Amino acid sequence: MKTITRYLLLTFVFVFSFTVFAQNGKIQSVKDDYRDFAYVKTSEVLLEVAKNGYKSVDLFQKLGNSFYFRNEMEDAVKWYGELMALEEVIDPEYYFRYALALKGMEDYEGSDKWMKKFNDLKPDDLRGRAFMSKVDYKSSIEKLSRDDIEVVNLEFNTELSDFGTTEYENGLVFASARGGGRKYRWNEEPYLDLYMVEKTDSTSYGEVKEINGKVNTKFHESSAVFSPNGKYMFFTRNNFFKLRYKEDDTGINRLQLYRATLSEDGTWDDIHKIHFNSEDYSVAHPTLNVTGTKLYFASDMPDTYGQSDIFVVDVNADGTLGEPENLGTSINTEGQESFPFMNTNGDLYYSSTGFPGLGGLDVFVSEELDQKFIGSNKNFSIKNIGEPVNSVYDDFGYYENLVTKRVYFSSNREGGKGSDDIYTFEVPECDQVVEGIVQDKKTGELIPNATVILFDDEGNEIERKTVGADAAFTFDLECEKEYLIRGEKEKYASDEKRFTTPNRKQELKLQLLLDKDEQEIEPCDDLAKVLDIPIIYFDFDKSNIRYDAEIEIQKVLAVLNKYPTMTIDIRSHTDCRGPASYNEKLSDRRAQSTRQYLIDKGIDAERLTAKGYGESRLVNDCGCEPTNESSCSKAEHQLNRRSEFIITSINGKSCDDKE
Template sequence: MKTISKYILLTFVLAFSSAVFAQNGKIQSVKDDYRDFAYVKTSEVLLEVANKGYKSADLFQKLANSFYFQNKMKEAAKWYGELMNMNEVIDPEYYFRYALALKGIKDYEASDKWMEKFNELKPSDLRGKAFLSKVDYKSDIEELSRDDIELLNLEINTELSDFGTTEYETGIVFASARGGGRKYRWNEEPYLDLYYVEKTKDDTFGEVKSIEGEVNTKFHESSAVFSPNGKYMFFTRNNYHRLKYKEDDTGINRLQLYRATLNEDGHWDNIHKVHFNSVDYSVAHPTLNVTGTKLYFASDMPGTFGQSDIFVVDVNDDGTLGEPENLGSSINTEGQESFPFMNTNGDLYFSSTGFPGLGGLDVFKSEGIDEKIKTGSNRNFPIENVGKPVNSEWDDFGYYENLVTKRVYFSSNREGGKGSDDIYTFEVPEIKLLVEGVVQDMNTEELIPNSTVILYNEDGVEIARQTVGEDAYFKFEVDPKKEYLIRVEKEKYTSDEKRFTTPNKNQELKMELLIEKDEQQIEPCDDLAKVLDIPIIYFDFDKSNIRYDAEIEIQKVLAVLTKYPTMHIDIRSHTDCRGPAAYNEKLSDRRAQSTRQYLIKKGIAAERLTAKGYGEARLVNDCGCEPSNNSHCSEEEHQLNRRSEFIITSINGKTCDEDKN
């Protein structure tokens, strides 16, 4: 099938070639602290430990997360930074969170660096891909494709070429070879002219008429665009003006941009070439931004990256143009970029052979380009393939959309059409998306009613919030192709959040939000080591002095004892069964006493502390060292017995009766 998109482009080839405010459960004074019990808020303990200069990856992870989930990005960035300085192997998710925290304090350069590291460690994660504008095009095309769109081949199409639509007044203007007359030798169809057809109330079209005035000639005219005030029209024509037909040194007649003015009779005349036209290169396919201050077009002028590029130029008040500027390498490739269209939101659509697509020319989109150019921001313009059904394995081009009526026009030479190129249209179906799910306890999977679920946009601005009922169920209406963050918070619980990007199609969006208790109820006989998630406190071999890594963990106990002056504890040190029993008992007792003395030196009254070593007398499993037992126990099982306990013997006047526990 011969195609106008190809012969117009042949002229180019020959001629053109994206704050939680967690409800901080306040720790009340001891005398009224939830009646008889105290509560430990882990994040406060960790902050106190860290502020004393103690360092560990676990400490910084938990502390940074506590601020991150409260949307306190300055503090979160500080402690994530401390975590990164540890130079330890960590979950890549922390790089992502650190990058967002830095972005939250407008340290964009550092944020970019850490997002790049995140992308290196998780190259399949779409968040990093979107940030770096590196997407898996195949999955991206499928994600952006729509199966709810019904294409309509316009009734005005002919067996010849019809393409390049723009709305004008109450109808559309397009290019067509239907006019008869001399034929273009490349495809043996008549040369193109511009036509206007009025759209009727029932979405059909009236009589197709040649556009009024002096625009159409015996050579090609196509791709018209109208200024917002209706005074000017820019369009494409062969290098033919005032009856002069010009070719370059190789005998090729190039495409050029022209400007026409609407006269009092409603006809287009006073045709002028734009000043940067040339006999040596082509300039074609103009589109204007919503204010008419910027004109975008395609050209192979000097400075072009490939066969044809997209350029932008200022439009002066009198309709004259400034100096063109190439949009750069994020839009333009070594292939063909052509047929630009700028919608009223400032999003650029264009066709390209230089980016991975479905075949031939595909239509691509880059959002917000016009605003970026106006503000002089960076020229990194992420692009996306608009997907099916606009794109196909054929040539798809000439995209135009009306964001108010949701009406889209585009051109294609796909199979099943009436002619070489046809104009297709559709009305964009409304997408209704719900994100819904439940709030659950991370450890028990129980539903957590009365939690507050908050929805934020990609900039961290709160959009909506809900307090879930007994079913812990939440739901929010969301827009397609948007980035959101959803967060849950509840008093005495840590927060949870999930960042997600909505699809461009109707589908279910299910989500679970998992939270765990941040404040744990403590009472006599509880072990602070378990409450504070203190692992084994290691001592050097055959030693009882406090090592640095052990000191960090003991600081957590110190913080709790300082906060609750009525608390008394019994420090218990245990070993596994290996080694002489009597020696194990003495060694563990020295370690327990060493821990007690450390706390006393830090200001805890001696009468609040007891300490004893039990050696291997209180194993927590059956890994005794009798020959019948020892052989089946692994090193990990023996390790469970090498533990430290900090048993609360009394608090708030209540004592521990271990015989009843």
């Protein structure tokens, strides 16, 4: 960004203290230009000094800054790199700038390296803490990025700077340097004015005209916002009012907020300064909430955490403002936070260099902040909105209309017509479809007539369906919403899936796997399979019941108590490893130990038989005879180490009858 944005953000003054006396005259010749941010001229002189072989911290800092603040990151990386190579003590802020410059060249690995060094030196800095808390920030940004959006460079952009869009009546109001006249020394472009253009369709526009009234002056104007009743306009201007141009003690002319009133003839007049404007700090880039009761803006006023922060102030019924309040460290960092925009849902969009991003200024959003900002509550969550809005360049001035789905934003990315351009796109329709089937968890068989219920993120039922013979279900969903889908059926334990739909149209597929909660049992059935009892482990060479085995045997005990006519045969098996005679005796002791446990728990001994079979009834080919060796894996041998609880009779029917 090469216009009024930099003017807001650069609120500090650089002091020259080069030790290279032979070059002192040339450096002093651009001192005033540097202070006034006329970087084009400054960099040329400083480059000449560097080309003559001179090196110093001060020289490389100023050279790096000259390119960094013009967003010429390749040269910024070069000179900040020279600064780092000196291996001298420098302000940690230069580590941060070097990291951002590297990110602007898409050198994310190098950027992360210097961000970690910055955090080591300033562990309490919010920018470093934000980075360290989310080192894998790029994957998070990728998830929120959109590849189904076509961004359009608006036809009325010029070769100069155009940025900062807001809708008004049937058109757009924006800032532009197209007016000609005296030039701003910093970027050699004319000063900014506010313009308006009417729409002819979604991406075509009529003639661009200056906004009506007494808003524009010979200095900068930008970033307008209109009250819901259309009566007031708040906008940004240099500290120039009633023909008086004022600077602070360091010679910097700050930005201020002004309010204009719509007159009966349709012009904007009756310009008033906002009462908390100051000659000592900047106030800029206003946005209003949907009711017009709160105004959000950017400033470097006292109580600012970084180079500029986002503030909020109440708007009174007569259009006057209350006292500003900083949004706090959830939103602001020691970096630059600027260009706030509040949509009609109460979501705050703004640009920042302090949180992990793709490079330069990135656009972030804090959803429903306007509703959440109550009393002392300043604990807000934010997220980087990703591509295509964000890039390795400066991306700012976000504006969206939730009714028309039209988005505008500004950027100095490559391929534009001027130093800053306005871009637009229409958010694609985002309908989600989730489909799936209901199956038995163990067998994979379809479960017809199951009920599938859709819930929102708070557990409120949205819709329910009964599946047919194909056990299939389908629901239409919204994008970027959290849902829960539950499958139910008598005699089954329910299964549910919680998920969040993405921000683009696609189909989601789910499986609901229901586990039988009630099964019919008959003679010859193995309760170990019915009750899903895993291997009952005994300590090595022991037959006493371990605690974890006791938990499983309790399941058998419960069934025996429920069905007093049931009798079972307890069978214990081993794998082939070890002598066969020993395995048989050990397994028999374990079977008898299990039987005795059930007897001790009140089961009649007449209902229980038990026997150990050792390795005589393997369920696979993992035998060890005759060499007493086996090529089977440990897992394959484990299949043979099992316990069975065979129902020998129940309700007058026996296993012999079934056979």
